[in-house]
Amino acid sequence: MMAQAVNQPMSQTAMRGKLNSAELNAGQRLAVKYFSVAIILFGAQILFGLLAGLQYLMPEFLYNVLDFNVNRMVHINAMIVWMLYGFIGSVYWLVEDESGTELVGAKLANLAFWVLTAAVTVVVIVYLLVQTGPGEQKSLWLINEGREYIEAPRWADFGIVAVVLVFFYNVAATFMKGRWSGISGVLVLDLIALAGLYLAGMFYSPNISMDQYWWWWVIHMWVEATWEVLVGCIMAWGLIKTLGARRKIVTTWLYIEVALMFGSGILGLGHHYFWIGTPEYWLSIGGFFSALEPIPLVAMVVHAVYDSGVHRFKNSNHPALAWLIAHAFGNFFGAGVWGFMHTLPQINLYTHGTQWSASHGHLAFFGAYATINIAMFYIAIQKWRGDVFMGAGIRHAWRWKWALALLNIGVVGMTVALLVSGYEQSFVERALQGSTWAGYFEAQRGEWFVQGMFWRQIFGYVTAAGTLLLVWDLITIGKGETRPAEKPTEHQAQAQAA
Numbered sequence: 001m002m003a004q005a006v007n008q009p010m011s012q013t014a015m016r017g018k019l020n021s022a023e024l025n026a027g028q029r030l031a032v033k034y035f036s037v038a039i040i041l042f043g044a045q046i047l048f049g050l051l052a053g054l055q056y057l058m059p060e061f062l063y064n065v066l067d068f069n070v071n072r073m074v075h076i077n078a079m080i081v082w083m084l085y086g087f088i089g090s091v092y093w094l095v096e097d098e099s100g101t102e103l104v105g106a107k108l109a110n111l112a113f114w115v116l117t118a119a120v121t122v123v124v125i126v127y128l129l130v131q132t133g134p135g136e137q138k139s140l141w142l143i144n145e146g147r148e149y150i151e152a153p154r155w156a157d158f159g160i161v162a163v164v165l166v167f168f169y170n171v172a173a174t175f176m177k178g179r180w181s182g183i184s185g186v187l188v189l190d191l192i193a194l195a196g197l198y199l200a201g202m203f204y205s206p207n208i209s210m211d212q213y214w215w216w217w218v219i220h221m222w223v224e225a226t227w228e229v230l231v232g233c234i235m236a237w238g239l240i241k242t243l244g245a246r247r248k249i250v251t252t253w254l255y256i257e258v259a260l261m262f263g264s265g266i267l268g269l270g271h272h273y274f275w276i277g278t279p280e281y282w283l284s285i286g287g288f289f290s291a292l293e294p295i296p297l298v299a300m301v302v303h304a305v306y307d308s309g310v311h312r313f314k315n316s317n318h319p320a321l322a323w324l325i326a327h328a329f330g331n332f333f334g335a336g337v338w339g340f341m342h343t344l345p346q347i348n349l350y351t352h353g354t355q356w357s358a359s360h361g362h363l364a365f366f367g368a369y370a371t372i373n374i375a376m377f378y379i380a381i382q383k384w385r386g387d388v389f390m391g392a393g394i395r396h397a398w399r400w401k402w403a404l405a406l407l408n409i410g411v412v413g414m415t416v417a418l419l420v421s422g423y424e425q426s427f428v429e430r431a432l433q434g435s436t437w438a439g440y441f442e443a444q445r446g447e448w449f450v451q452g453m454f455w456r457q458i459f460g461y462v463t464a465a466g467t468l469l470l471v472w473d474l475i476t477i478g479k480g481e482t483r484p485a486e487k488p489t490e491h492q493a494q495a496q497a498a
């Protein structure tokens, strides 16, 4: 650690403030590629979200040209894929630093990046060109598998599995060559689970209950178990890097969080088995274990806030730490509080599949996963610009602060608007009309529902403005900056001396 704090040679000082890939190790150069695609897909997610949102207000808009179901699908697929790109990038970013050795198989990893990116591009183009078709094997293999979030056709599944295996090999072999740590041990075990679950999503059955049963394995156990553990690892590493937090403390927290997360998240799966035709015992299993899921999320907030407090929020990368804190709270509220609200079967009976779910979905995905990826983008750009200063007094600070504010206000605004609509649906469609088809339409015409949809769109524009500002900031931050980055170890020394 201390060796990094010594002054850098003159040549590096001259390069400071400019993009300089020579400053990055092989894993980090790869990470920058993944991050770049992630940001482009983030933009696509927002664009297609706005189109889908507009279609709630103007049903004729783009009708038969770009239908709601297509916009919605591209919106959420772009989200899953950009977040996966962000996570893969984050792991490549930290792997050499954490293992203390060079990335194994960098050439293969580069090839895998291009294969994956080509596959994603083809899949999206086909989604947009072939919007309807027969529900037969050919469509399943070439066009669309019809499983929400993982609609990618079967051919692409095999490509994705191959690329993930390459990624796993690169990461595991690098740690095996270098040194292991608590963080890397958890990380590698988690990647096995992450890849294994995707296989469950390739299982196909014409029995809709069985199909949904396995499909939820991927969706629920990705976001509520394996992704949570993955961001736990990234957070632990991020706190050490930006704050100089003590490894022993963050690793201990990580173990506790992982134990709690797997303890509640795996059987918490049952909260999706209430109404799909699975046996009745899932009502109690799902209700009980998913109600425990907020506990590890509380631990995560306490952990982040505790560490920041110990270091008096003094850190080497202000935007990154701000987004890490946003992650801790976003995860807690979006997943923990908003998830808990509708997780008991007695409540879910009324809220299931209404805008209530969309309210939770937006706050949870943004709060837990968009935020931490954005933090990693800031960590990456700092180093890529020659390890520049990003502390208090950074130039054009208003850009990152306003991007942070607009994005968070936008998503929280959408969340509240959706909750109002969802409330009305639960009340009118479910409680009053007993889940009838007529009740469904009456709820959609209700004033509160329509107003909720209107405000979702307004806050969607706020979110979009925040995204544009964020991209502009990421492109320009640190440009022409000549001051070197402060080292977190120095803060730590100051904090301990004080």
Ligand code: HEM
Pocket: 148, 223, 224, 271, 272, 290, 291, 293, 294, 331, 334, 335, 336, 338, 339, 340, 341, 342, 343, 344, 348, 351, 352, 353, 354, 357, 358, 360, 361, 362, 364, 365, 368
């Ligand atoms: C970061 C973690 C989480 C993310 C990203 C997330 C995201 C989502 C999304 C997108 C849906 C809608 C799925 C669909 O399309 O049908 C959903 C449903 C649900 N989530 Fe979460 N969630 C998370 C954590 C939690 C937690 C911790 C709980 C419980 C404490 C929870 C409870 C639920 C329930 C009960 C549903 C079903 C809603 C329905 O019946 O329509 N979620 N979640």
Ligand code: HEM
Pocket: 045, 046, 047, 049, 050, 051, 052, 053, 054, 056, 072, 075, 076, 079, 357, 358, 359, 361, 362, 365, 366, 370, 411, 456, 457, 459, 460, 461, 463, 464
């Ligand atoms: C410009 C802002 C956005 C708009 C206008 C928007 C709009 C929409 C719309 C119209 C849907 C379909 C909902 C339905 O089927 O009734 C949707 C679904 C979804 N969006 Fe967004 N969205 C935006 C941003 C985001 C962001 C930033 C995230 C997360 C990072 C996100 C995550 C999701 C998820 C997870 C779903 C599926 C929810 C479910 O199945 O219940 N969206 N969005």
Ligand SMILES: [Fe+2]
Pocket: 220, 224, 268, 269, 271, 272
């Ligand atoms: Fe779940």
